[in-house]
Amino acid sequence: MLNPQVTSKLWTPQLGRYLDGGPLPVGEFLMIIGCQGYRKWGADAQKLVSVCPVSFASEIESPQQLIQELAKADYLAELGLATALFCAVRLPQPLLLEGEAGVGKTQAAKALAQLLDTPLIRLQCFEGIDASEALYEWNYPRQLLSIRMAESQGKSIEESSLFSREFLIERPLLQALEHVGPNPAVLLIDEVDRADEEFEAFLFEMLAESTVSVPELGTLTAQQKPIVILTSNRTRDLHDALKRRCLYHWIDYPSLEHATQIVKLRAPKASKDLAEQVAAAVSRIRTLDMQKPPGVAEAIDWVNAAMLLGVSTLDARGTEQTLGSVLKYRDDQELAREQGLAWIAGE
Numbered sequence: 338m339l340n341p342q343v344t345s346k347l348w349t350p351q352l353g354r355y356l357d358g359g360p361l362p363v364g365e366f367l368m369i370i371g372c373q374g375y376r377k378w379g380a381d382a383q384k385l386v387s388v389c390p391v392s393f394a395s396e397i398e399s400p401q402q403l404i405q406e407l408a409k410a411d412y413l414a415e416l417g418l419a420t421a422l423f424c425a426v427r428l429p430q431p432l433l434l435e436g437e438a439g440v441g442k443t444q445a446a447k448a449l450a451q452l453l454d455t456p457l458i459r460l461q462c463f464e465g466i467d468a469s470e471a472l473y474e475w476n477y478p479r480q481l482l483s484i485r486m487a488e489s490q491g492k493s494i495e496e497s498s499l500f501s502r503e504f505l506i507e508r509p510l511l512q513a514l515e516h517v518g519p520n521p522a523v524l525l526i527d528e529v530d531r532a533d534e535e536f537e538a539f540l541f542e543m544l545a546e547s548t549v550s551v552p553e554l555g556t557l558t559a560q561q562k563p564i565v566i567l568t569s570n571r572t573r574d575l576h577d578a579l580k581r582r583c584l585y586h587w588i589d590y591p592s593l594e595h596a597t598q599i600v601k602l603r604a605p606k607a608s609k610d611l612a613e614q615v616a617a618a619v620s621r622i623r624t625l626d627m628q629k630p631p632g633v634a635e636a637i638d639w640v641n642a643a644m645l646l647g648v649s650t651l652d653a654r655g656t657e658q659t660l661g662s663v664l665k666y667r668d669d670q671e672l673a674r675e676q677g678l679a680w681i682a683g684e
């Protein structure tokens with residue numbers, strides 16, 4: 338018999354339900370493979386019932402623990418971000434992440450999904466996005482086919498049956514609400530500032546109550562609230578009503594030490610010296626009045642380009658060779674040259 342405590346949060350695909358703490362049927366065997374390793378219970382069991390991930394979301398006990406778990410998913414989070422993510426997972430409440438381009442907003446959601454071993458369902462926002470791209474769409478060709486088939490058989494078809502689940506195409510928001518698993522899905526609503534204000538307002542119901550309305554079907558409620566991460570590059574201010582429904586965290590550019598660690602993690606073949614030099618050069622560039630100050634992503638690209646070109650120590654010449662990896666505007670490159678590439682390289 339299993340320890341009721343350990344079975345209290347387990348999803349068993351074969352049984353199609355959660356085990357609510359009760360013992361397993363006699364003679365069955367449960368094996369759990371979790372993000373943190375491998376556990377086994379039920380010594381007297383004979384038959385394999387299920388192989389499934391542990392419900393890890395409820396097992397993360399502190400932001401510090403989350404930092405360690407994120408690191409295993411190759412994401413180095415500072416305490417502030419880890420605290421925000423921890424609250425988003427455990428409350429649960431949607432989290433709005435803002436920050437300059439390339440500071441790791443999108444990657445934070447990806448790493449979270451990876452460590453929870455749950456699907457990352459991504460809604461990439463753009464100008465003009467609407468409910469049919471975000472929530473659901475009716476499968477018109479299939480509806481038409483059904484009508485034709487019914488006609489050919491001399492039958493009539495009820496309108497209500499044409500607008501049933503069978504003909505519904507689920508888009509990311511609905512997919513996230515309907516996800517069933519040991520852990521909730523991570524729903525990434527990426528670059529929400531690119532969407533129109535009307536679309537922002539459309540998200541309110543989903544963010545506040547994890548419900549959505551489909552006129553033909555009524556209100557659909559999540560069985561398991563998804564973990565929702567919204568990101569914004571602040572191309573425009575978001576509505577206060579959206580912010581009120583979310584936790585908020587601003588991801589700043591990382592400190593020099595943190596940036597070096599990230600570069601080293603993402604470009605493991607780079608020497609520690611090169612990673613440090615590039616991280617320092619990027620932070621020097623950011624002190625200049627650049628049109629597009631470089632983020633973490635550019636630092637990683639810069640190190641990779643330097644290694645490819647055999648630049649083992651960053652100097653003025655190496656910086657000139659690789660400048661296109663870090664500065665993407667002609668004016669910014671000229672400003673860097675005026676300032677002096679030797680200064681940027683820290684010579």
Ligand SMILES: Nc1ncnc2c1ncn2[C@@H]1O[C@H](COP(=O)(O)OP(=O)(O)OP(=O)(O)O)[C@@H](O)[C@H]1O
Nearest residue numbers: 411412413414438439440441442443444599633634
């Ligand atoms: N803390 C971090 N730990 C590990 N990798 C990071 C971290 N921050 C950024 N990165 C890396 O930097 C790159 C850019 O990150 P990401 O795409 O998440 O940035 P972003 O903030 O979403 O940028 P944008 O606003 O342009 O979409 C990715 O390759 C990511 O792996």
Ligand SMILES: [Mg+2]
Nearest residue numbers: 442443444568
């Ligand atoms: Mg992004």
